[in-house]
Amino acid sequence: MDLLFLGIGIAVAGYFIGDGLKNFKNPEAKSVMDKLEEDDLYELIKEKDIAYHIGVSKEDAKELVKEYPNIPHVVINGTVYYPKSKLKQWLSNLGE
Template sequence: MELDFFWIGAGLTAMGYFIGSGLKTSRSPKMGFLGMSGDQTLMKTEDLAIFLPMSKEEIEELFVQYPSAPRIVVNGTTYVNWEVFSDWLSKTDTYRP
């Protein structure tokens, strides 16, 4: 009877260890969105006006003028990856800080 409780305890301990390891790696994956490494923080396009000296209308106009600009549309809301977008923006002729 005591041996049964030992195996139940050992199984619960192992299960807790593997679940904890999985949660740690899911919060900090080595590869991010679409296989890109680095910081993969997405922000709404209206939040770009905080980081860029452009108005919200100018940012919307930028996406209309450049349909190939890196962005993700989910349920009608447009998101951008800040690293990818800033790299793209520095390579275009529209914006120079």
């Protein structure tokens, strides 16, 4: 069993080293983590799922939406969606 975990660790390390070497001459290239964060830019969250994404209870999320109607949102076919990146930015500015 220990050899299995050792093999998995070596494979993962090899992937990240190879990814780093691939971009060695191009320091402006995006890393794996940058690509994952870029996906958040266009992700929309349904109103019922806000609580999960911001880490509060459903009741607190409903109260937040009610208290702050200026939260960045989009309405598509009567369903309210919140852009994930803009919601994070709005929350960080709310605390200031």
